[in-house]
């Protein structure tokens with residue numbers, strides 16, 4: 001079996017064939033995740049079995065990846081391993097989604113029956129990502145108690161321009177008197 005996964009799939013046809021898709025999807029191709037991750041290095045390992053449960057087409061399988069998210073305490077990257085079972089029932093409408101039995105989650109198929117594989121994987125990963133990721137133990141960086149400049153930087157992560165950070169730090173240092181005698 002090749003590692004190359006199709007971009008678009010027709011889950012109904014694959015279910016008829018009891019197909020198995022396995023391979024890797026680069027994180028760089030999952031654009032909805034980009035703003036949530038520190039970087040897009042790595043891949044999602046995907047293994048999906050298509051089949052039927054009664055008359056319902058379904059997808060079962062597993063995805064796993066190691067994501068780099070930003071610790072909301074120290075703002076350094078945290079490796080965030082994910083491993084999740086996928087159990088999706090293919091339905092054509094919200095109405096039918098409500099009637100799914102068993103533990104299948106609904107996957108509503110667009111009219112043309114084709115869906116981007118990356119969309120399915122992105123949806124799964126978005127559910128798995130924590131709202132406020134943090135290092136599980138203590139964060140590695142320590143903040144020197146007497147260094148207000150570092151402390152300010154620590155509190156103001158949202159500034160993109162390094163020069164504006166510097167300017168802001170200078171203003172704050174003088175206004176709170178910490179650099180004066």
Ligand SMILES: [Zn+2]
Pocket residue numbers: 071072073074075076134135138139140
């Ligand atoms: Zn941390």
